[in-house]
Amino acid sequence: MYDYVGGKLDWLAAGLASEGTNATRPRAGDVARREVPTCGLEEPMRAVRERVAATGWNACVVVNEERVVLGLLRAEELQKGHDEQVQRVMRPGPSTFRPHVPLDDILKFMVAHDLPNTPITTSDGTLVGLIRREDVAHSGSE
């Protein structure tokens, strides 16, 4: 006999497949962009800005070596700083959601707080991807 201590929340938060009526509702993990640029706390803003611009993105997620989310650089922050380190400019501790959260729940939050994007993470804070408002709109939740 085995006891899965983390339970259903741990399973869903890891973005693993599930069954049931909610399985057909679009969720955060379905539209999160895995290829979002990332950077470290001590990188100089100039280098990060150039690297992100080359990818065509206007956001960058700040992570540690284990890809745990530490902060966020949105378009506004990406324009700031030159030799300053990322940690001086970033938005620390951004609001995040788990992959299993239904898209319409996330959209309500993003609209209420006027957020253009938000990171999606596992329950231990590891980056899964970034959700953008336009991606939610195209999914049919808007």
Next chain:
Amino acid sequence: MPQEIDRMHVQRLMREGAQVVEVLPREEFEQDHLPGAISLPLRSLETEARGKLDSARPILVYCWDTA
């Protein structure tokens, strides 16, 4: 006393054919459950387990979280 396991161990047991049991209320099971899981709500566990589970195979139970 059940052996406490993590997600990776769960996935291995599932591949090996373990019986996966969710003990939450039936309505919650219907919304979301692990692939292949069966519903045995806690309140009816004692009365229904004998008829639904194979004692010769490993049994894995789970709830919502660690609470």
